[in-house]
Amino acid sequence: MQPADIRQIFQEQPAPFPGHNAYSPTTGAELSSSEKAQRTASLQQVLFALQQYWISGSANIDIAAEILADNSRDASWRIPIGESGLLDYFLGILSVDGLRQSLKVNTLRLIGNSCADEAPDDNRARVVAGNHLGRIVFMLGDDSVLAYVIPVLYNICVDYEPAQLHASTAHLSRALISIVFGPRLVQCRAFLGIVGKIFALLLSQELELSMADPATPAYLLQLVSNPETLLDTEEFCVLVSVSLAYLAHESFQEALIRQNGVQALLTAFADSYTKYDVAHLDPDDAADFKALGNRFMHVISDVVALPLFETQYPLNSIVVQMLQSWVSNVYANANLKAAGCLALGNLARSDASSIYFVRDVKIHTPLIQLLSQPYASLLFSPEATADTASPSSQLIYSVLSFLKNLAIPTVNKPILGTLLDPPANVLPRMWTSTDTQPAVQFAAVSLTRLLIVNCPANVRRICSPLSSDPASPAHDRSNLQVLISLFKRTDAENTKMEAARAIAAVCRVLHTSSDAADVLPDDWEPSDDDFLRSASISSGVSSPEPPAHHSDAATAASADGHDTPSTTEPMSPNSSALLRRARFYSAHPDMSDCFTYLITQTRFPVLRSETWFVSAVLSRSYDGARLVMRALQPFEAWRALFEAVSGRDLVEGHLLPGGASMLDSELSSAAGEAGAHGLVPPVSQKDSLLDTVGAAAAETPLSTASSIDVDGPSLEPQQVDPAQLASMARIDRENGLVLVSEIMKGYANFLPPFRRGIFEQLLQTGGALVMSARSEADTGATST
Known part of the structure; x- marks a missing residue:
């Protein structure tokens, strides 16, 4: 068989459908079984002829290879080329050293065209199964065929994961990066977009992260930020997208810093807004390009947040100054400003750097x-x-x-x-x-x-x-x-x-x-008209508003005549400041709602503990105590106070997680030794609890409050350390006891009987718990 006979085979075969030309896009899957079998049989004869050419050393093999490569562009011939054995034959030829240039080129063309179908993947599978990808990757070192090898590799890998994995194992990304980041770029400049797409295919496989050169994104960013590269918008988008995909991983971020590639990253980000136009891109590509901005911001923010960044780039470095210029420049793009703020914000994680930015750079001024x-x-x-x-x-x-x-x-x-x-x-x-x-x-x-x-x-x-x-x-x-x-x-x-x-x-x-x-301005100084109202606050004539369902009890308590709080706060030399604060609180009565919210929320225990501390501090003054008492009016708020001090659920009576560790018998014993009543017996219904304790408290003379040791153990409000969560319950209890003690000192006779009875018991049983905890702590310290 001569080359002319091979050409005739392709000319004699009709197009599968009328109107299809010689290089029809029709796939082999659309051929009938008989047509596919006929074409495969014809190509098997061609394969036999090629073997004869090879054995005899005839140059006809070069001509035949060109004919086959040309016709492999017709999608309807690709499956027969694979099934006839022709593809395997040319893959085998490719591994032979010293091939003539024409035969080498047309062999690559035939392989690339045969693997160009989106489906099926039979021909790609033949390449992988024969372990031929490594040889093709090796040929990237040959400048004479570089322009052919790159498209071949793309056709083999696209939409076929086994080929992508095999290519990563063969270090394809390392071979490509050595080409594009060096003098050989000129040999494949026209295929730079395809190179970027190959990187993207490789990155779809997790294996690539361990096989790639860690400096890959640094090299690519230096390439795209080089003004001499002259990329078009699509090429820029593809290469930057690949770089950012690598930089989503910390190991590549650290390599970028070590390679001094952060400036290239920032330059590429700036270029994306100032150098490229998406107007001529199709809608999908334009959307992808615009999405790069957010990806850039995340990567820049993450890179700057790494500890290694501060080691490599001090605060006065060019890179940091570049970020500052984005923030400070009135005319800078809004996206650059946003990225600069996020990045510098991550740098300002220490007091020293934050003070530097404000004191030395004055970065806050443009902000x-x-x-x-x-x-x-x-x-x-x-x-x-x-x-x-x-x-x-x-x-x-x-x-x-x-x-x-x-x-x-x-x-x-x-x-x-x-x-x-x-x-x-x-x-x-x-x-x-x-x-x-x-x-x-x-x-x-x-x-x-x-x-x-x-x-x-x-x-x-x-x-x-x-x-x-x-x-x-x-x-x-x-x-x-x-x-x-x-x-x-x-x-x-x-x-x-x-x-x-x-x-x-x-x-x-x-x-x-x-x-x-000096905190509150003089504007809050009470006028003459306000003086009596302010004085009433200091003398305790005006009592806090009780809850609606306790209004009768509150009236009875007030009518008893015990209406003067025993809490005292010096009126000199800061009497003016205290009056200003009292007037300020009167003008802001809803502040108590915020305390109620913080006390009753359970999502953040540390914040609730901080609120107990602040409440205990406030309770030591007239106006502060009034605010806290308003905050405690809702049932859930003072229920939270009861549970913080006692460690038990107010309604059910069971021990709370992290609550007091004493058993019922131990607690009763401790309370009995102090001459106190036991805890409120647990009940299943809140209404029953209110009725029982309210009745008991009503039978107790109001003067009983004065006979109770409202001071209890010697306590001071304590700040909670979030790092010491184990001690939070203890500190909450002590701060709660301070709060209850101060309320009982100044406002016991303004409390509804039920609440006053509860507070009396809290002082006794809570104080016993504190003393027991301190005793255990002292014993532990001694034994240690």
């Missing part, structure tokens, strides 16, 4: 300026849709997140506190303008709390009247009321929690700051 712009123009953009956040809202969230880290060091808080200053009221305005952006609203409230914690200057800011004009209705309102309003209306649990914590932090500063006299 505050950005947030001070008209809010609507920032939050909404034409690109926003109903189910996706706009780039502007993402930027605002990133800025707030960065500021949160900057707000942690104490020295930074007053500087950043300008966010609370009128007339801009940046943060208060954001509390009320972001109901449709819950993530932004939460970040704004969270930042507010951080600015308030242990910062009298910022507490003064948030507590200042909205108007300095005494005649204005806004004179008796503050931004704290705006925050309380948000707490009451929001359904977002995280925002509600942060708002409540912020308000508790305000109270803590008001009662613990060494310069408390």
Whole structure:
């Protein structure tokens, strides 16, 4: 058989369907069984002729290979080429050294075309089964056929996992990276997009992560960020997408840092917004390109957060300065600003770095300026849709997140506190303008709390009247009321929690700051008209409002004449400050709701413990005790107090997890030795409990309260250490006892009989538990 006879075979076969040309896209699967058998038989004769050419050394094999390679572009011939044995034959030829260039090229063409079908995978399976992929990968080292080998490898691997795994094992990615990141790039420049797609195919297999060169993403990013490479949009998208896929894994992130590739990462990110246009891409490719932005942000943020980053790139390095320029430049792209804020926020995880950014770089200045712009123009953009956040809202969230880290060091808080200053009221305005952006609203409230914690200057800011004009209705309102309003209306649990914590932090500063006299401005100084009302607060004439279902009992207690709290607080030299605080609390009665919420929530025990501490501190003053008592009015709130002190469920009576370790008999014994009543007997229904204890308390003379040792053990409010969870129940009990003791000192006769009876028992049994725990601790320390 001569080459002309081989050509005639392809010319004689009609197209499977009318109108199909010589290189029909029809697949072999669409051929009838008889047609497929006929073609396979014809090609088997060709195979016999090729074997004769090879044995005789005839150059006809080169011509025949070209004819076969040309016709293998017709999809209808690919399955017969495989089934006839021709594909296996040419795969075998490929392993022979010294092939003539024409035969080598056409052999690669035939292999690549035969594997170009999307389905079936029979021919790809033949390549893998014969272990030929390694040889083809090896041929990447031959510049003369490089332009053929790359498409062949892609056709073999696309949509066929066994080939992808085999290619990873053969170190295909390492071979490709050595080409594109070096002088040989010019030999395959036209196929750079296909190279990127091969990387993507390999990355779909987990094995590739262990087989690839760790520096692969660094090399690719340096390639795409090189201005001399001149990539088109599609090539850039493919290569960057591959790089980011590798960089989703920490080992490659660390290699990027070691290779000094972070600057290339930042440059590529900036180029994606300033250098490339997606207008000419089809909709799917354009969507993929736009999605790169979020992937970039995640990777940049993760890379900067690694401990190795700070070792390689100090705060004054070019890379960090590049991030700072994105944040500080008024004209920088909003996405670059957002990425810069997220990255620098991860760098500002220590006090030293946060102080550096504020004191030396003054990075907060452009951030505050950005947030001070008209809010609507920032939050909404034409690109926003109903189910996706706009780039502007993402930027605002990133800025707030960065500021949160900057707000942690104490020295930074007053500087950043300008966010609370009128007339801009940046943060208060954001509390009320972001109901449709819950993530932004939460970040704004969270930042507010951080600015308030242990910062009298910022507490003064948030507590200042909205108007300095005494005649204005806004004179008796503050931004704290705006925050309380948000707490009451929001359904977002995280925002509600942060708002409540912020308000508790305000109270803590008001009662613990060494310069408390300067915390509240003079605007809250009571006027002459207010003096009698303020005096009534200090004298205890006005009692806290009891719950509605105890109003009669409360009236009886008040009518008994015991209406003067025994709690005392010096009125000099800070009497003016105390009166201002009392008037401030009177203007903000809903603050107690925040304490109720924190006390009754069970999701975060540490926050509940912190609230017990603050409540114990507040209970040592007139106005603070009144606030706490309002917070304890709901049944669930004082039930939580009972359980914190006793370690037992108020209704069911059973021991709570982490509660007191004493058994009933031991507790009764300890209480008996102290001359106290036993615990309230457990009952199954709350109403029964109320009736039983209420009746018992009603039989006790009101003067009994004065005969009880309300001081109990010597206790002081204690701050909870979240790292010491084992001690949380003990500290909660002691702080609860301080709270109960202070209430009983000053307000026992204002309590409904039922609650007063419960509090009396808590002081006795709770005190016994504390003494027992201390005794055990002392014994343990001695034995050690």
